[in-house]
Amino acid sequence: MNVLKTEIEGVVIIEPRIFRDDRGYFFESFSQREFQEKVCNTVFVQDNESKSTYGVLRGLHFQKPPHAQSKLVRVIKGAVLDVAVDIRRGSPTFGQHVAVELSGDNHRQLFIPRGFAHGFSVLTDEVVFQYKCDDFYAPQSEGALAWNDPDLAIDWRIPADKVLLSEKDRHHCRLHEAEWLFDYREKLY
Secondary structure (H helix, E strand, C coil): CEEEECCCCCCEEEECCEEEECCEEEECCCCHHHHHHHCCCCCCCEEEEEEEECCEEEEEEEECCCCCCCEEEEEEECEEEEEEEECEECCCCCCCEEEEEEECCCCCEEEECCCEEEEEEECCCEEEEEEEECCCCCHHHEEECCCCCCCCCCCCCCCHHHCECCCHHHHCCCHHHCCCCEECCCCCC
């Protein structure tokens, strides 16, 4: 696998080595050994999958300690704009984000470390989205930020009037209003 650094330390794009021939293609989508050597020393414990249609926006979500989560995300079918926002107070990149197009065609994956909020917008008619987490879902540890926080200035690449949100995602606070965020000095791994 090829690991590409982004503007924010710890958030990386992973490009698998793809073998193509007349029959189609093959690639190793995940190797624990290689991931720990090249990206982060963590163990994934849960895999999730969602199916969404154009305009769906999920995010910006995170889990607080003691159930903070890293995520390794990818798209099986369609395309999304995947976003990771640094929410570690004191970080030199606090409030900044990385946005990467992930698709069933480019086979890219994005690693979102603990201390980041995560979300994605669906850019195609239909998307099948998969992700690994290194801690189990814990509803009591849920946190989230407003997808349209003007201070974050995220271009989700879909018109605002086409955005489809869950009821829960309609009511999150802006970053500067958040009562709880991560501390950059705190060890998260």
